[in-house]
Amino acid sequence: MTYAEVFRAEWGQVVATLIRVTGDWELAEECAQEACAAALERWPRDGIPAKPGAWLTTVARNRAIDWLRREAVGAAKLQEAAVLTQEPAPAYDVQDDRLRLIFTCCHPALAMEARVALTLRTLAGLSTAEIAKAFLVGETTMSKRLTRAKQKIRHAGIPYRVPPAHLLPERTPAVLAVLYLLFNEGYSDVVRSNLSTEAIRLARLLVQLMPDEPEAAGLLALMLFHDARRETRLAADGALITLDEQDRTRWDGVLITEAEALLDRTLQLGRPGPYQVQAAIAACHATARTATDTDWPQIAALYARLPQTPVVALNRVVAIGMADGPAVGLQLLEQLSTDYYLLPAVRADFLRRLSRRGEAAAAYREALELATTDGDRKYLAKRLAEVSVPS
Numbered sequence: 082m083t084y085a086e087v088f089r090a091e092w093g094q095v096v097a098t099l100i101r102v103t104g105d106w107e108l109a110e111e112c113a114q115e116a117c118a119a120a121l122e123r124w125p126r127d128g129i130p131a132k133p134g135a136w137l138t139t140v141a142r143n144r145a146i147d148w149l150r151r152e153a154v155g156a157a158k159l160q161e162a163a164v165l166t167q168e169p170a171p172a173y174d175v176q177d178d179r180l181r182l183i184f185t186c187c188h189p190a191l192a193m194e195a196r197v198a199l200t201l202r203t204l205a206g207l208s209t210a211e212i213a214k215a216f217l218v219g220e221t222t223m224s225k226r227l228t229r230a231k232q233k234i235r236h237a238g239i240p241y242r243v244p245p246a247h248l249l250p251e252r253t254p255a256v257l258a259v260l261y262l263l264f265n266e267g268y269s270d271v272v273r274s275n276l277s278t279e280a281i282r283l284a285r286l287l288v289q290l291m292p293d294e295p296e297a298a299g300l301l302a303l304m305l306f307h308d309a310r311r312e313t314r315l316a317a318d319g320a321l322i323t324l325d326e327q328d329r330t331r332w333d334g335v336l337i338t339e340a341e342a343l344l345d346r347t348l349q350l351g352r353p354g355p356y357q358v359q360a361a362i363a364a365c366h367a368t369a370r371t372a373t374d375t376d377w378p379q380i381a382a383l384y385a386r387l388p389q390t391p392v393v394a395l396n397r398v399v400a401i402g403m404a405d406g407p408a409v410g411l412q413l414l415e416q417l418s419t420d421y422y423l424l425p426a427v428r429a430d431f432l433r434r435l436s437r438r439g440e441a442a443a444a445y446r447e448a449l450e451l452a453t454t455d456g457d458r459k460y461l462a463k464r465l466a467e468v469s470v471p472s
Contacts, residue, residue, distance in 0.1 A: 082129070084120065084121060084124060084129075086275070087120075087129060087133045088117050088120075088137075088206075089206060089275055089276075090134075090275045090279075091133055091134040091137055092113065092117075092205070092206035093179050093182070093203075093204040093205060093206065093279065094134050094138070094178065094179060095113045095116065095134065095137045095138050095141055096109050096110055096113045096182075096203055096204070096206075097178035097179045097181065097182040097203070097204065098138050098142075098178045099112055099113060099138070099141050099142065099145060100178075100182065100185075100203070100241060101178050101181065101241055102142065102145070103145050103149075104241070105145075105235075106203065106231045106234065106235070107231065108145055108148060109141075109145075109203075110203065111148075112141040112142070112144040112145045112148070113137070113141050115140075115141065115144045116137045116138075116140040116141035116144065117137065119140050120133075120136070120137060120140075179204055179279075179283060180243060180283060180286050180287070180290075181241055181242055181243055182200065182203060182204050182241075183200055183204065183256055183259055183260075183283065184242070184243045184244055184252060184256065185234065185239060185240070185241050185242070186199045186200040186203065186204070186230075186234075186259070187200065187252045187255035187256045187259065188234070188237075188239045188252065189251050189252060190233060190237055190239065191230055191233060191234070192230075193254075193255055193258070194216060194226070195226055195227075195229070195230040195233075196230075196255040196258075196259065197255065197258055197259050197262060198212050198216065198223060198226060198227060198230070199227055199230045199231070200259045200263075201259070201262060201263065201266070202227055204259075204263075205263055205266065205276055205279070207266065209223050209224050209227065210223075212227075243290065249290075249291055249294075250294075253291070253294060253296065253297070254296075256287065257287075257296055257297065257300050257356065260280045260283055260284050260287070260300060260304075261280070261300060261303075261304075261356075263276050263277075263279065263280040263283075264276070264277045264280035264281065264284075264304050264307075265277075267279070267280065268307060268308070268311070269454060274311075277304070277308060277311075280304060281301070281304050281305070281308065284297070284300055284301040284304060285301060287301075288301050288343075293350070295347045295348075295350045295352045295353070295354060295357060296354040296355075296356045296357065298343050298344075298346070298347040298357075299344065299347050299354060299356035299357030299358075299359075299360050300356040300360075301340075301343060302340040302341075302343040302344040302347065302357075302360040302363075302364075303340075303356055303359050303360040303363055305336045305337075305339055305340035305343070306336075306337065306340045306360060306363035306364060306366075306367050307363060308333070308336055309332050309333040309334075309336035309337045309340070309367060310324075310327060310332050310333075310367075311333075312331055312333075313327040313328050313329075313331050313332060314327070314456075315456055316459075318459060319455055319456055319459055320456055320459030320460045320463060321454075321456040321457055321459065321460035322460075323460070324366055324372065325372035326372075329370070329371070332367065337367045337368070340360070340363075340364070340367070341364060341367075341368070344357065344360050344361065344364060347360075348361075353386075355387055355388065358383055358386050358387055359387070361383055362380050362383045362384065365379055365380050365383070366380075375403070377400050377401075377403040377404035378400075378404045380400040380403075380404075381397055381400035381401045381404055384396055384397035384400055385397060391417075391419035391421045392421060394417055394419070395414075395417060395419065395421055395423060395424060395427060398410055398413045398414050398417065398427070399427055401413060402414075402427075402431055407430075407431040407432075407434040407435050408431075408435060410427075410431050411428065411431040411432070411435070414427060414428055414431065422448070422451035422452065422453060423448070425444045425445075425447040425448040425451065426444070426445070426448035426452075426457075426461060428444045429441045429442075429444030429445040429447075429448055429461075429464065429468075430464075432444055433464065433467075433468055438468045438469075441468045442465060442468045442469050445461055445464050445465040445468065446465060448461050449461045449462060449465060
């Protein structure tokens with residue numbers, strides 16, 4: 082494991098613990114960064130410690146004590162430093178500061194986007210630029226939002242804790258949104274795959290914490306279905322492998338079985354929500370023996386039950402096109418009004434299946450210009466090459 086991978090894996094825990102013991106978000110992040118810098122100085126010489134998270138947290142905590150003493154302008158700061166000095170070492174494997182951090186960030190006093198962005202910055206260690214890209218806003222705008230969110234938490238005296246049971250429902254949608262974004266960030270980026278693992282771990286904790294909340298279990302099932310296919314999503318050169326071409330014998334059957342059981346129990350509660358519906362769609366793919374066995378009419382019907390965002394609408398058209406033929410899908414595609422980057426890729430696929438190679442090539446070129454990941458670009462370039470070769 083490289084130093085960068087260690088830092089990514091431990092960042093959320095270090096920052097969350099520092100926030101708990103100092104109550105200062107900016108100080109926690111700054112001291113965590115200093116601890117990582119100290120590690121880069123010492124670890125090449127001494128080796129990575131057996132418990133790197135404990136090492137980083139201890140160093141960061143000592144930096145916080147030094148800062149409080151150095152910046153002390155009165156008895157209050159000195160007393161704060163004294164209390165921090167006497168604070169016992171954190172119980173790394175008992176108390177889950179990261180779960181506390183999620184619920185603190187998802188306080189209803191904060192706007193939804195601020196809740197999600199703040200958690201991704203503080204818990205996952207994503208840069209402001211990365212979060213800004215995810216929200217389709219400028220980096221300066223996102224930086225201001227994060228600063229305002231931290232100030233609001235501090236000025237409002239929002240407690241750093243998992244709230245009591247009667248307050249959980251009002252924060253649940255934001256918490257689930259955070260976990261799903263965290264999962265997707267790691268699922269789409271091999272370098273950040275630890276984020277998906279962390280999202281699943283936190284989702285399991287959330288299900289234990291809220292056993293009667295069906296959407297929490299639905300989200301966990303959804304992530305498990307997706308994670309079961311992780312090893313088959315990319316080719317050796319990093320190109321995306323679509324569902325119909327993935328080696329299903331390599332899918333993780335243990336995860337799929339767990340997800341199925343979880344989804345079945347959840348649906349019995351009789352309160353279906355978007356995450357449960359998405360998990361049911363993922364189940365249709367996961368349980369089909371081959372791509373041709375996939376129940377596309379059922380998938381199209383399930384997509385119709387979701388809020389019709391541009392992504393959902395496009396996926397529904399794909400499902401209908403797979404069920405009723407590419408000509409039907411192409412006709413429905415023309416009715417969509419969206420600048421979602423995958424739209425020309427879907428159009429290209431329908432045209433390819435209709436043997437309209439010239440038009441398909443043009444659509445693949447358009448999609449290639451809009452693609453945002455290396456995996457997508459390599460896949461689209463491969464398809465473009467296929468339709469560009471004379472019949």
